[in-house]
Amino acid sequence: MSTFEILMPKMGESVEEATITKWFVSEGDTIQEDDVLLEIATDKVDSEIPSPVAGTVKEIKYNTDDVVPVGVPVAVILLEGAELNDEAPAANQTTAPVEDVAPVTADSNVKNINNTSDRFFSPLVRSIAASEGISSQELETISGTGKEGRVTKNDILSYLENRPSGGQAVESVAAPAAPKEQPKVHVSVSAGDDIVEMDRMRKLIADHMVMSKQVSPHVTSVVEADVTNLVLWRTKVKADFQKKYGEKITFMPVITEAVARALRDFPGVNASVDGDNIIYRKQVNVGMAVSLPTGNLIVPVIKQADQKNLVGLTGDINRLANQARENKLSPDDIQGGTFTITNFGSFKNIIGTPIINQPQVAILAVGAIEKKPAVIETPTGDVIGIRHKMFLSLSYDHRVVDGALGGGFLRRVADYIEALDINREI
DSSP states (O other), rough: OOEEEEOOOSTTTTOOEEEEEEESOOOOEOOOTTTTTEEEEEESSSSEEEOOEEEEEEEOOOOTTTTEEEOEEEEEEEETOOOOTTTOOOTBBBBTTTOOOOOOOHHHHHHHHHHHSSOOOHHHHHHHHHTTOOOOHHHTOOOSGGGGGGOOOHHHHHHHHHHTTTOOOOOOOSOOOOOOEEEEEEEEEEEEEOOOOOHHHHHHHHEEEEEHHHSSSSEEEEEEEEHHHHHHHHHHHHHHHHHSSSSOOOOHHHHHHHHHHHHOOOOSSEEEEETEEEEEEEEOHHHHEEETSSSSSEEETTTTTGOOOOOHHHHHHHHHHHHTTTTTTGGGGSSOOOOOEGGGGGGOOOOOOOOTTTTTTTEEEEEEEEEEEEEEEEEEHHHHHHEEEEEEEEEETTTOHHHHHHHHHHHHHHHHHHOOOOOOOO
């Protein structure tokens, strides 16, 4: 049978699964290439998934609200021109690699694991457990090395290698113990209080923030930058810039330009940690936190920011911010970030200590710009003058970024901003 399997796409570097929020088709529907099949959601982005082929929807493998690992088939399309009762295999049939995807079985004992357990088990892990006769009670005893102690494919396969013949659980020696469940705070409710459940995105953000604090020992360094030249330069050029390029220029493109240059100077900050290995990123991809109308946050990414001029950075920043607020970001727009900037100044906050966006090792917070009296050195002596000042705060992963590296990087960012030529041409 000539079929094509629709796989759950990878929606970001650290994203291993996504939730199906809506199906736009049913089994038996005829579809054309690029017709939208389903909508999926992660903690980073909501996205509609189109069909790369034309044909008929032969099978839908998961329901709405199911959590599906990346790379697992979610639907099967009977290619255009093929017959439903045609059982002859096709040479170009598309399937996922056997080593990565196991068929999901209908074993009720395993399907109900997540309903009777506080731990999450992916469909892949549950299907392996079903095929190997592992009960829900036995699966509970397996130590996980994944996010928040989740059992991965490698964990369950390692467990099976050491599993006694009687089927009793033995913990893998190499696997660390699963983290203890976080204590729950009991909150009293008074008359008149409103109780509102977190939406899906806020729950995922909350989990991601807690995970980041558990994984990375956070240290924050702060500098105060004199941005007088930046303020005066932008005031002078903003009207001409918009007339010439059709874009509104804010302070953020100049700050992003300075960050990208500093990341090239300090590659240890443009990195990630993978176990005992440090991954030094070749590309400088700067993410920027964008506040959404719902109150949630999303981080679109400016790719190869160090290779773009001020016009290119301005266009990317405006486009990504607008698409984020309109929920029109593509999966590629939120992937591959190596460093993140968050702008506390947009809310008139002067300083903050941001949480690292895993798996990165640092994040920069930009504060509000304020006029302050300052000592100005002149050839004829020091004088007091009014200057525009801004706090920059850098949170970094102290496992791999120490004070000298983090502090030196932050100072370099401030130096680049302060050195802006007030006569710079646009």
